[in-house]
Amino acid sequence: MQNLLLALRNIGRNKRRSLVTILAIAVSCGGLALFGGYASWMFRAVEEQTVGSYGHLQIYRKDYYDKGTGNPAAYAIDDYDKIKKLLEEDPVLKPKLDLVTGQILFNGMVTSAKTQSASTFAGLGVFPSEDYHLTEWNPYGITRANELKENANYFSGTPELADDDITGCSVGLGLAKVLRLDEKPEKTPASSPAQPTAASDPPKAPASDGVDLNFLTSQTGPKESDPGDKQSLDLLVSPPNGGMPNATTITVRKLMPRATKEMEDTLIKLHIKHASELLFRGQPLHVTAVIVLLKSTDDTDMAMARVQKLIDDHHLNLEQKRWEEIRPFFPRMKRMIALIFDFVFVLLVVMVSFLIYNTQSAGIMERLGEIGTLRAIGVTRISLWRLLVLEGLMLGLLGGLLGMVFAILGDRLCQVIHIVYIPPTVTFYAKLEVLVLRNPVVLLQAFVGGLLCAIVSSALPARKAARMEIVEALRHS
């Protein structure tokens, strides 16, 4: 206690020097915590976006991931309901699961009769409400793109898809430009003859080896009455087992930005029942991927192990991939940001260490006589060393605490001043956030870093002072 008191009072001797040192530590610790909070936001935003698109795990038919991208539908899973039930009813997985859903991915050609334009596309069939639930996954509470007024053009108004709108679709902005679609398409009214009678009962397409014009017609009433309707698109896809292409007409509900430019330029999202029927006419629902969304990303390893056990136990011809494998961008980005963080961390550590070393050395030089006195009256070398290191520690502690306050203020300030920007690889606005309060680990890391710096950089001058000859030190009285 006496040492603590003495250390605090010694810090107060040269107030300006101590204040400058404390401020430098505070700015460094605060800056580090803010950068950590920013990196944390980036990691979580990308994780949230990736998991919100792909889930934590995707289960495919074996070899789909390596060989199926050219013809995904050829690797479709035809017993989706059975697999979904198996996963949802597993007692180990059940408490961890947020959602099990399916997707079907396919490629084809899209044309717009009205604008006389055509393009290749990537089709993604989803269960609309489940897909919406998937995209809403946000356990970290970060500001989502659809909450920003800057993105209101894209995310307001009609939902992208609806469970009861079998023929509705959303088109990526880039593809919409190619097809020269209206910027704000309005959904065809529900009473429109274009709608199937029931979402769960999509119109059956007759078997045919040729272009399935009857199927096309049955799906798209408006096409007959208004072949030039700008909201309608014709899709042409090759059946997975070969033969003549199948065709259908879909209604554009919405034009949407996508997470990446590539997706924005190619993706058409539609009801999975429509997509499955288009590819596997008259057959039960097919999916190319069963998506597993967990409540927490921390459970991914556990869930993966469990899913693998289920696959093995039930001799299913399936394989699985975790979200970081599906989008390797994430671990690469994470590594890059971590490296930048480490670099900045080292720079700040060196700077703060030199500053504390300098402050401590100067303070010790000014107090050599006093150090000699303390040693003369019986303070041991180790006790003196501890006292001097305690002074450095107090500087680090005060600077670190102030740094935490700076970081928290920075966090709040970022929330208040509302900085938005378009991040690389993404096509819509994101709000800059620093997850300092929502990820207090960064605060703790910066604080402990500051303290360690203070201890290490004051240990050396303290050692030098403690090893001085008493008589030599007393000469400076």
Next chain:
Amino acid sequence: MPENPPLVEAEKISKNYLLGKTVVAAVKEVSLSVARGAFTVISGPSGSGKSTLLHVLGCLDKATSGMLRIAGENVSALGDHELSLFRARKLGFIFQSFNLIPVLTALENVEYPMRINKVPHKESKERAREMLESVGLSEYIHHRPTEMSGGQCQRVAIGRALIMKPDLVLADEPTANLDSATGELIMELMHELKRKMGTAFVISTHDPMVAAQAEQRIMMRDGKLQANA
């Protein structure tokens, strides 16, 4: 063993310094003894080696050769850590420039040696208060050294030196920074406390007034003991 062994026994103490490449002999084979409760003065001209001898006797500096025994302990054989503990328990120091810790109050300065010796807080505070009363500073217990006169600071230093009831107090020119009246008062105080506590004092000084009060007088010249009376 004699019935009343001396408090300090020094046998052929030498202390050499290395000045560049030259060896300087500051103290040359000095032998002396100091009785318990004695008031000993080391005097001599500047550079005679009296401060060096005082430092060696105070275990602040190690002799190059010779044997030193204080309170029955062969301090020549002790390491730095043990010497620190020995100083804390058995020795007290009074310096020319008072050498108080400027950030501590008078009370805290006097308390400090008890902190080193792990005396319980309540007891140390009480004893420090009593000590300051006995040196006439009861009204200054919460004053810092910068808020006190030289004489008052030296009183605090005397209190600090005596608070652990040491066997020996070493004082290096204790009156040099004081006016003669204050110096005399300080010497009176030291005598009074010596009588009350039975502590031996070894004082290094130029001051004839101080030297005149010695019960044992050691004269140094050129590092050698010239007279021990």
